[in-house]
Each structure stands twice: as structure tokens, then as C-alpha cells.
Amino acid sequence: MNTIAPQIHEDGLPGSEAELSPKPEWQPRYPGSGRLEGKVALITGADSGIGRAVAVLFAREGADVAFVYLSETEDADATCKMIEDEGRDALAIKGDLGDPEFAQMVVAKTIARFQTIDVLVNNAGEQHPDQDIEDITDKQLQRTFQTNIFSMFYLTQAARPHLKEGAAIINCTSVTMYAGASELLDYSATKGAITAFTRSLSENLVGDGIRVNAVAPGPIWTPLNPSGGASPEKLAHFGEGTPMGRPGQPNEVAPSFLFLACEDSSFMSGQVLHPNGGIIVGS
Template sequence: MTDQVNPPQQQHRQPGRETEMHPNPDYMPKFPGNGRLAGKVAVITGGDSGIGRACAVLFAREGADLALVYLEEDEDARITEAAVRAEGQQALLLRGDVSDQQFCDDAVKKTVARFGRLDVLVNNAAEQHPREEVTDITPEQLQKTFATNIFGYVYLTQAALPHLKKSAAIVNTASVTAYRGSPALLDYSATKGAIVSFTRALSGNLADRGIRVNAVAPGPIWTPLIPATFDADKVAAFGADQPMKRPGQPNEVATCHLFLACDESSYLSGQVLHPNGGEIVGG
């Protein structure tokens, strides 16, 4: 039997709420800031909780102002906003659905109107719905998963591009499932594979403009998506089968996004980082 690494728990709605998780995910940065994003502005989708929250607080500690895009989790979003302000930076909350192209256009316009610029786009929002058989995936689920997980990435990129200048960065959140699949997350895995391909193609497309495009492919990370996806027993064992025998924390992933967003990765584009607890993929 797989070891229990977290208390059994389940949430019966997506997206999940970080306020209802126990223990709460660890999103706070581990180290002092060093001005890596000083004076810059970033848009982060799914910025209310999980990996998005950890990125927001870390980016703020490094000097960035943030536009935080989220679907409907107002309480989580306010907590993230307060954490960004505690780091001495500004946060703009933008509530809406990234699968709506008009919302994505408006979100970028509001960001630029508020802060006067845009330097970093972190495409991170996602949803997943397990099904045991491919025949169990309804057309509605298929369309919604792709609309959120890859169409939203394209829409935000299209909206952001007119405002991104040389040395700007786009960071996409993919998944380990893009490389090894997940038998019960067929459509989700497909969207994450699409994100990897989109990242590689877009990096070549934008190279002449000096805009870098990279991705992060996390393994099992303790975020609200987990109790909102799986039953209590699976949640309790989540991450125990990794080489490190535990799920990762959001603040163990956000450092990858920061590296790809700042000038320390100035010679990287079209690449994917793998914070996954020691699993070897893509070799």
C-alpha cells in the first residue's frame, strides 16, 4: 500500500480552494530577494493559489508588480494580493475565464493601463477531470479542458505580444504528464503536451524579437487542484510514488518560473524545466 503523505481530503468543485486544504501549501519564498525583476510587470494566470500564488509572491519579492488572473476564488485571490503587498509591490486582481478571448484581451489592457508596461507573462491556469476510459470524456469536457489549458495560453499570448519588448519573457506551465502521460487524465495530458509544443514553436517565432519563451513541467505539486480532482484516498497518497516520496510544494516550482522570467536565463528559449521530485523524463 502506498504511504500516506497528507491527510485524506476532497473538494467537490473546481477550481479548488487553498483555504480549505490541510496542510496549506507552502508558497512563501525561501530566500531574500535580489531585485531580479525590479521595475517589471508580470501577468500570472491562475494567480490566486497554488503555483500561481507562489510565483506571485516570489516575483513580488524580486521587485515586480503583478496582475493576478483568476477564475472565481475571491478569498484565495485576496490572500495572494495581501501577500504581494506585504512584499512592497502592487497587485491587480482580474477575475474571469481565460478560455474567453475577450476577457484575455481586456485583462492585458487593464494591466497596461494600471502599470504602464508588461514584461512577463506566466500562463499557468489549468483544469483537469479524471476519466478511466477515453470513451468517458464528453465533448463538453474535452472542449473546456482544451479551452482553459491551451486556448487560454494562446489568447493571453496574443493579447500580450503588442506590449512585450526585447528581453521580455513568456513562461508556460506544462506538466510531467506531457512526457509520460497519465492514464486517467487523457485530455489534460494532451493539453500539456500541446503546451510543450507551443512553447517550442513560439520560442522560434519570437526569437528575432528578443522575446524568450520557456516552460516548467512540474510533477506532483500540493495545490488546490489535487483535492478538487481526486478522491480522499488518492489525495492522501499523492506524490508518495515519486523518488523523493512526497509531493512538491508550490514554492519549489516558482523558483523555476522566476529563473525563466528574469535575465539569469537570458540564453534559454524553447526549454522546459522539470521540478518533479526526481523523476527522469524526456531523456
């Protein structure tokens, strides 16, 4: 299948954190303790939102960080500075992970710069709300799957030769995989695929000492939401349906990724963590 161009001009994707108000909270909440000292992390979608919070937290814990972003260069430059302010090296790579050749290039550039990959975080994603399944075009359906799940296959395939015993892969799924979302049919379907991919990949790699887990955030305040087609009325009440009555912040999700990346979770693989504001879902 040919790669379909991202719909940036159609609906504002992927969205700028620099222009978002109020600003998401990405700052790590605690001093680092060296849990990723000497490690190298490759993170997708880390120019903003959850990916940015994960990148900066990983840097605080001692990791050098390569990250991929689609088009928001101002946000990516800011993330680089945040990583460097933590005393670690940053490498930002611009491009579309829906293209398997680009995924190969991402890994090649990361290895050329850092010589290894210890943690792979597949976080990049996009969504397009639709009231009716008949409104989902073939172009949108293919694009959503390319960004949200095909990219994970492409990047994991490219990184696999460089992942040694002790490496960790962490995929970003969603509460929508468990609870459903009436206006996010294609997005939710990809998140179901990501959870199945996580569990199956864990079974495939656990014998080689590589752990594979996932994080399923609930409603988190990031550029994905205002740029993904949500109405102003819906945004005004975003996250209020959680038991905690509010949306989460990226820095409330990032510690779940850190836990799964470091030795604290050495006896966990094929599992999903749920920072979702108290929504009870099946595991």
C-alpha cells in the first residue's frame, strides 16, 4: 500500500503545543535517580504531549534521547532544549513513520549517533472524530492505521537487530481500546490492534530477554485533542467524564512509561498500565 500524506492542512494535525492554551504540564515532578543512566531511548511523537513528557523524564533519569516528529519543528526544538537542559544528548528526526523506508532511516540515524537503542517507545498517533461510520473515508482509514499501528511494525522491525537482552519496548494504546469511543471508530480500532500487537510481540521476544509492555492513557490534555477535530464545546468539558472529573496531564502519564522502561518492571511483559483518571477497565 502506498503511504498516504498526513492530513495536516485538512484539520490541523498534528497540532502545535507552542500555540496551545492552557499549556500541557510536561515537567518531571521529582529529581532523577539514575534509573536510565547510560541508556538510549528512541521515542516517536515526542515533540509535544505525552511523548515530550516521556522524553524529558527519561533524560532526567539519565538517558540520551532520539525522537521522531512529523512537522512541528518549533515544538521539536523546544523538546531538544528540554532534554539538553537535563544534561543529556538529544536527536530530533523529522518525517512520516507511515513510510517504512523512513522508519529504517530513523533507526540508522539513531545508531549512527548513539550506537545502540535500549528503549523503544512507540507513541505517535493521530485521530479524526466522526459522528457516523459512513463519514470515514478510505483515505482517512488508511492514514489512521498507517500512523497508529503500521508505524509500530515498521519501526520495531527496523530496530529489532539493535535490541539486545534487557531492552524494553513500550507502546501507547488508549482507554478507547477498552471503553470504546463512539466518535473515534478508526482510532479505537487501531488502539485495539496496538494492545494485541503488544501482547503478541511480548510472547515473540520475551525469550530473548526483551520486554514489551504498553500504556493506555485516558483523556490527557495534549495538542492531539484540539487539533484532532473536537468541537469547542466538547473541549470545554474535556476529561470531566472521568471519576476524577478532569483530564490528565502528560507528566501524570510519563512515569508509567519510565516504570516500564527501567528495571523496576523487570518481571513484567505483555502488560498494560492505565493512567486514566480512575476509569475501571478490563486489563
